[in-house]
Amino acid sequence: AQKVTQAQTEISVVEKEDVTLDCVYETRDTTYYLFWYKQPPSGELVFLIRRNSFDEQNEISGRYSWNFQKSTSSFNFTITASQVVDSAVYFCATSIRAGSYQLTFGKGTKLSVIP
Amino acid sequence: NAGVTQTPKFQVLKTGQSMTLQCAQDMNHEYMSWYRQDPGMGLRLIHYSVGAGITDQGEVPNGYNVSRSTTEDFPLRLLSAAPSQTSVYFCASSRGQGDQPQHFGDGTRLSIL
Numbered sequence: 001a002q003k004v005t006q007a008q009t010e011i012s013v014v015e016k017e018d019v020t021l022d023c024v025y026e027t028r029d030t031t032y033y034l035f036w037y038k039q040p041p042s043g044e045l046v047f048l049i050r051r052n053s054f055d056e057q058n059e060i061s062g063r064y065s066w067n068f069q070k071s072t073s074s075f076n077f078t079i080t081a082s083q084v085v086d087s088a089v090y091f092c093a094t095s096i097r098a099g100s101y102q103l104t105f106g107k108g109t110k111l112s113v114i115p
Numbered sequence: 116n117a118g119v120t121q122t123p124k125f126q127v128l129k130t131g132q133s134m135t136l137q138c139a140q141d142m143n144h145e146y147m148s149w150y151r152q153d154p155g156m157g158l159r160l161i162h163y164s165v166g167a168g169i170t171d172q173g174e175v176p177n178g179y180n181v182s183r184s185t186t187e188d189f190p191l192r193l194l195s196a197a198p199s200q201t202s203v204y205f206c207a208s209s210r211g212q213g214d215q216p217q218h219f220g221d222g223t224r225l226s227i228l
Contacts, residue, residue: 009155035216045205045219091157101146101165101209102173103217105157 002027002094006106013082014114021077021109023092029053032094034068034075035103039089048090051075082113117141121206121220128196128227136191136223138206146209147189148217151175151202158205164189196227 003026013019025034036048049059051068059066063080079086089110093103122137140147145166150158150173160173164183178200180192189208193200203224207217 004157037219043203044221045207047216047218050216093158101148101163101217102160103148103150103158103207105150105159107155107157 002029002032002096002104004092004094004104004106006090006092006109008109009107010110010112012112012114015084016081018078018080019082019111021079021090021092021111023075023077023106025073025075025092025094027094027096029096032096035093035095036066036075036077037091037093039091039108041088045091048077079111082111084113084115087111087113119206119208119218119220121204121223123223124221125224126226128193128225130196130198130227132196133192133194134196136193136204136206136225138189138191138220139187140189140206140208140218141187142208142218143186144208144210144218145186146217147183148173148207148209149179149181149189149191150205150207151200152205152222153202161191161204193225198227201225201227 005024032053034051038046065078067076089108091108092106095103119140148163149161152158159175162181164170170181203222205222206220209215209217
């Protein structure tokens with residue numbers, strides 16, 4: 001069985017600060033996939049990024065960056081120069097190779113960016 | 116393209132009533148799933164389908180039924196609503212392989228009195 005732990009329940013930062021959201025996963029599969037989703041106050045779930053277990057390259061997309069480390073089973077998400085629009089609940093999730101029908105989610109981290 | 120469409124957006128039921136949450140996708144995705152989101156619990160998988168005519172249970176299936184007669188539609192049925200089923204329900208669809216992200220509907224907020 002897979003498990004995702006997001007130890008930070010809530011984080012508050014002042015606008016323009018950098019913030020890192022932690023994600024630790026557990027899986028017995030050698031091939032797996034990791035995802036981050038954003039849930040803004042309006043409630044929808046927005047896909048942010050996917051990583052494969054065999055690709056440990058870090059990724060940067062604008063102010064967002066992701067650090068994947070298999071040695072520590074972590075897939076952390078950093079927002080640089082945070083903005084009020086980044087306020088949301090962020091979910092880390094994992095799926096197995098066999099199919100994307102079954103995502104295992106962490107409990108989420110609520111990020112509040114204060115102007 | 117509409118993506119994943121869920122109806123209704125809000126619903127209030129009395130204990131013991133039945134209802135069907137509708138989910139439709141227009142992306143020709145093989146896989147569809149239902150999740151429920153409860154405060155502090157993240158999203159938990161209720162049922163999923165890997166194709167028309169094929170469904171299976173997820174982590175929290177009790178009290179729910181599903182069917183998949185077409186690729187596009189995946190309704191979720193509550194046979195006898197209970198207060199413990201008060202939640203936000205999300206439907207999702209995706210292509211077959213595990214590396215494909217799931218696309219989510221906007222959710223249905225369900226309250227059972």
